Amino acid sequence: FAYSDNYLIDVKFGVIVDVEASRAIRQAEVGAAKTMIERTEERFGLKPERLVGDTAYGAAPMLNWLVEEKGIAPHIPVFDKSKRDDGTFSRSDFRYDPTGDVYHCPGGKRLGTSGTVHEGKTLLYRASKLDCDVCPLKPQCCPKEPSRKIPRDIHEHARDIARSIAGTEGFEFSRHQRKKIEMNFAHLKRILKLGRLRLRGPQGAQDEFVLAAIAQNLRRFASLVARPPPAQALRSA
DNA sequence: ACTGCAGGTCAGCAAACCAG
């Protein structure tokens, strides 16, 4: 039975600001991230401008929570499966029109939605069969179906924002910072020998993780005091 | 290397709908 050690870390100075043990499954880790962000806001009045994370945090509900509820910029790769590689049009070939809430296909036709939310998360935008039947682009679009449909997550807006950040210079900088942060976890296992926990249960895991975080922060503080980082050194790293 | 899981898209069917 495994636990994950989740840290909320200030990327500028590498200081751990919160710790949360969770089950070693993604949903739980995402939940831990939310818990830590809210707790840190409550305790210290600190709220990050951006959150750096891997694709595990790139699922639609998390992105929506960050963007819509917290106003935090998601520097997170978007979990995106909409690209097709069989030669037919991908969703990105369809243009979304937010004012009319419709997609426009490469042939210029509209795809509307009935507004029904499937599985609690997806809207389907469908083309009219009448349009598709006579469309010269049909072989590249929906060769096996009478009409094309485009799934769109109800939180697609948040995903769009995350997508627009990905690939920017700021995003690359964040990614680099994240790499450095990952060293904390290697350190945990190798130096602090936290590969295996000694205390039992979730509370035991939480306690060990907190102690480890304290130890790591003390080391960090010591090195920060000894060698205060000039701002440009942080930047060029 | 293999496997299971999680988040997601795709395809196709049948029921509902609707205009003539």
Place this chain on the structure above:
DNA sequence: CTGGTTTGCTGACCTGCAGT
């Protein structure tokens, strides 16, 4: 009433990732 279109639904399938 009828035949075609739209809609809801569901299982298959895809893919990255982490645990073993």
